[in-house]
Amino acid sequence: MATITQQEVAPLHQQLHVTIQKEDYLPAFEKALKEYSKKANIPGFRKGMVPAGLVKKMYGSSLFMDEVxxxxxxxxxxxxxxxxxxxxxxxxxxxxxxxxxxxxKPADYNFTFEMGLKPSVQLPDLGSASVKRYVVSVDDAMLNEEVERLRSRYGNMTEPAAVDNDENVLNITFTETDAAGTPITGGVTKDNSVLVRYFKDSFRPQLQGKKTGDSLQVAFDEAFEGQEAQWILQDLGIDSGTDRYFRLDITKVGFVEKRELNEEFFTQLFPNGDVKTEEDFRNKVRSELETQWATQSRNQLHHSLYHVLLDGANVEFPKEFLKRWLKTQGEKNEPKTDEQVEAEFPQFLNQLKWTLITDKIATEAGIDVQPEDLRAFAKQQLLGYMGMSALDEEAEWVSDYINRMMKDRKYVEDAWNQIQTQKIFDWVESQSRAQDTPISREDFIKMNEQHQHQHH
Structure with missing residues (x-):
């Protein structure tokens, strides 16, 4: 019978000394030989009639090693x-x-392994952490700006010959390039519609008189800033980073005749809401803006709490073992070089630390993801796809969609991870004492931009 002994090399770093006796593997090896004899396809012999001695001579060493x-x-x-x-x-x-x-010559064989033990995690005191919950107030100027944006977005499009005012709409193909204007392999290429007034004041004169078919080479930071820059990046599918270059090919110049503020327009935007008057409409828009900014503020708070946990949690790792383990994780069974390991190790350690932190929180706080959470998640995604605020879950097409998603293993795994992460941050937020801190929209945007630059 095999024997295994354990020996400490360093804190959380162990060796396993394994002794395999021939009685442990020999019967399996002999059985494997017989099975292979039945299946072997060797010229000159009928299938299943190959002599065991020949099979052993030809394939025995490989089968022996496999069984051991x-x-x-x-x-x-x-x-x-x-x-x-x-x-x-x-x-x-x-x-x-x-x-x-x-x-x-079957015999007893000795092997040695090493392993790293899971370290304990000491979470920081979240209640004493200095974190802020920024509160962006929606003033009348912000509200008026959003109302005008909605009137333009849903307005009637005309096609002037050239750009002649800040309210022109440009259909643009964004092609990511290097500073010299050469397209980047694998870079972003996407069509988008942009109002001239979304460009920086200092850049707009370059657009005046431009026509369909004209092109411009721009540095993103020189062309866009603030909230407008974030909208463009989001539309282009770019998470962060404004230090990029693009070629802008104008495919159409348009002008939007703004929608009238009437009940037809209100009902189009809020079909499930009782929005009849301009006052109702403005109140509804204000409420949605407040929800949007509250969501962004909460995301920023959660990011701050992430760093409180990651920087403040006390975790001791068996680093030497982990570096040797990471070295074995190369592609195509090729070990990584020492240089690769050293370059990847800090990020790897942070990811491992975060995994241990979230495991501990989930266990201590009793956080779990239930089937009803997954169904609600799928429904909420469907709402987003449809651009609706409510759905009848009893409707057959809705339940069919949700049931289909519940059978998609990858979807369920991704949804499970997203839901658990949200629940963990909800719990972490409840344990903190975030201080409500008023901030202007401009300062909030600038703060996030500075943070993105620091991390890229």
Missing amino acids: LKQVDQQVNTYLQEQKAEYIGQPIPVSMDLGQLDMN
Whole structure:
């Protein structure tokens, strides 16, 4: 019977000494030989009639090694389960002398593995953390700007010959380039519609007189700023980073005749709301703006709390083991170089630390994701796709969509992770004492832009 002993190399760094006796693997090897004899396809012999001695001579060494290593792997896994060992990364071999394996002289074989144990996590005191919940107030100027934006967005389009005012709409193909204007392989290429007034004041004179077919080479930071820059980046599918270059190809020049503020327009925008008058409409728009800014503020708070946890949690890692383990994670069974490991290790350690932190929070706070959470998540996504604020979940097409999503393994895994992460941050936020801090829209945007520059 196999024996396994455990020895400490360093804190949280262990070695497993494994001795496999021939009685552990020999019966399986002999069985494998017989099975292979039945299946072997060797010229000159009928299938199933190949002499066992020939099979052993031709394939025995390979089958012998497979059975020994299979038994080693099985014994190590059984041992770890019985010991209820909490380890990080799979055990990796330290001494794996395959030259000792000889099918003609079966014997007891010794192997050595090393593994890292899961460290304890000491969370910081969230209640004493200095974090702010920024409150962006929606003033009349912001409200008027949004009302005008909606009137333009849903207005009637005309096509003037050239750009002649800040309210012109440009259909543009954005092509990401380098500073010299050469398109970047794998860079962003996307069509978008942009109001001339979304460009920076200093840049707009370059657009006057431009016609369909004209092109401009721009540095993104020189062309856009503030909230408008964030809208453009979002439309282009870019998460962050404004230090980019683009070629702008104008495919159409338009002008929008703004919609009248009447009940037809109100009902189009809010079909499920009782919006009859301009006052109702403005109140509804203000409420939605407040919700949008509250969401952005909460995202910023959660980001701050992420750093409180990551920077403040006390976790000791078996770093030397982890570096050796990371080295084994190369592609195509090729180990990573020492330089690759050193370059990747800080980010790898942060990701591992965050995983341990969230595992601890989920366990201590009793956070779990239930089937009804997944269904609600799918429904909410469907609302977003449809641009609606409510759906009848009893409607057959809605339930069919949700049921189909629940059978998509990847979708369920991704949804599960997103829901658990949100629940974890909800709990973390409830434990903190964030201080409500008024801030202007401009300062909030500038603060986020500065943060993005610091992290890129």
